[in-house]
């Protein structure tokens with residue numbers, strides 16, 4: 001049985017005012033407990049104290065329903081969030097990463113089976129495209145997770161210092177953990193202040209990408225290279241993306257990522273990205289977004305406006321946490337055209 005104080009402190013976390021640039025704010029007691037003891041009952045979410053004197057772990061703090069006023073980004077909901085066709089509709093309430101609700105309640109194919117949220121994936125016990133070295137169940141952070149410093153196996157240790165030192169108003173250049181995009185160590189980008197709650201072309205995350213010149217991309221920091229930490233071959237490596245020496249001139253073996261659409265052989269197809277009628281200054285699509293190599297905090301509201309601002313990335317098609325659709329896709333690829341949605345057509349404007 002949990003102590004009622006746990007519930008009270010969690011409610012306090014939910015009621016915290018919107019924080020500004022300085023990372024987490026508010027009374028220490030909302031998130032920390034000095035001894036995990038109050039009237040000799042425990043305060044945290046278990047009898048065993050949490051690292052860093054926290055009242056809860058990652059999943060506890062980041063579980064809830066987003067309503068636009070919560071300052072903690074909620075990535076897991078215990079009741080169904082509103083997603084609609086693309087998760088970007090005016091009444092949707094998931095964030096940029098999607099939500100772990102579906103992988104925990106519907107099934108394995110709806111996202112990453114993170115420990116504490118969903119049981120280990122029954123069919124996939126290793127990351128597809130990986131080198132075989134990753135065999136554990138996924139965690140949020142650390143050596144078995146996506147966030148934080150992968151040299152730590154314990155999750156809070158892996159993110160230590162990032163919550164208090166995060167300044168959301170600067171370009172995340174990846175030089176420190178607190179300056180890494182969404183606490184993804186070394187990844188660059190500029191995050192939307194409410195994590196893409198109901199995003200528009202004027203309000204969204206700015207993803208960093210690299211226009212690859214070789215299959216074996218050596219530069220680091222792109223959002224797709226984050227996924228490649230575990231799904232190597234889907235992003236990187238000789239003869240995994242194109243037949244020998246035909247990068248940019250031939251056919252592909254796997255869908256390109258970190259590749260600028262202006263380099264495509266059939267580039268005119270992409271010139272009409274996102275329903276444009278003329279090429280240049282095409283409106284950014286939150287349904288099938290692209291990355292950019294621009295490292296300023298000026299939002300990329302249009303694409304084909306400067307060089308390397310139309311980079312295909314893993315997140316052009318996927319949600320990082322989970323979605324209601326198979327393969328954790330941003331839209332229902334398999335159901336189209338009967339029930340689904342053809343998000344591919346945002347780029348492949350001459351295919352339908």
Ligand code: HEC
Pocket residue numbers: 013019020022023024031054055056057058059061062071072073140141147155156159163166168181182183191
């Ligand atoms: C005690 C509650 C609490 C715990 C525990 C916690 N978080 Fe957070 N987290 C927050 C709050 C509050 C924010 C919003 C901070 C802000 O407004 O800048 C946040 C923000 C974040 C962000 C977004 C940072 C950004 O602005 O780009 C990420 C990513 C994140 N947390 C991951 C984690 C991970 C991974 C863990 C576990 C290792 C974790 N959190 C544990 C409360 C918590």
Ligand code: HEC
Pocket residue numbers: 013016024025026027028029030031032052054156159160161162163164165
């Ligand atoms: C909204 C939740 C929240 C509030 C409020 C909060 N903290 Fe934290 N704090 C965290 C989280 C989450 C971590 C662990 C993860 C991390 O370091 O990123 C943390 C880590 C720490 C750490 C170790 C890491 C570091 O940055 O030095 C210290 C010390 C700390 N908090 C002190 C405080 C004090 C003092 C207060 C009150 C002024 C406070 N915290 C208020 C969430 C919070």
Ligand code: HEC
Pocket residue numbers: 108109110111112113114121124125126127128134138143144145146226227228229230231314315318319320326327328
């Ligand atoms: C820390 C390792 C790790 C990272 C980083 C990682 N993944 Fe995964 N991924 C896995 C593992 C393990 C599985 C198989 C187990 C599962 O689905 O939970 C998986 C499965 C998947 C699946 C299949 C889901 C299903 O069950 O059908 C997709 C899609 C996926 N990942 C996309 C991504 C994307 C996109 C990124 C980057 C945003 C990413 N992954 C980053 C480890 C990782």
Ligand code: HEC
Pocket residue numbers: 127128129224227228231234235255256257312313314315316317318326327329333
């Ligand atoms: C053009 C859209 C698109 C892009 C870009 C994309 N994917 Fe996928 N991905 C899909 C689709 C669609 C599926 C569903 C399976 C299929 O039809 O191939 C899928 C399936 C997967 C799977 C599951 C494979 C399995 O064995 O079940 C993983 C893992 C994955 N993608 C990871 C990634 C990673 C990592 C990246 C970036 C390096 C990426 N994807 C980029 C569309 C995309």
Ligand code: HEC
Pocket residue numbers: 248250251252253255256260261263264265266267270288289290311312313316317333343344345346347348
């Ligand atoms: C963000 C833009 C974007 C999205 C979204 C996208 N594609 Fe692509 N796709 C491209 C680009 C750019 C190429 C490379 C074309 C070239 O090199 O000429 C490509 C290549 C391909 C190819 C290989 C063509 C060849 O010549 O080898 C196929 C097949 C394909 N895409 C199918 C899909 C499908 C199916 C989806 C939806 C699941 C999808 N794409 C979503 C931009 C996109």
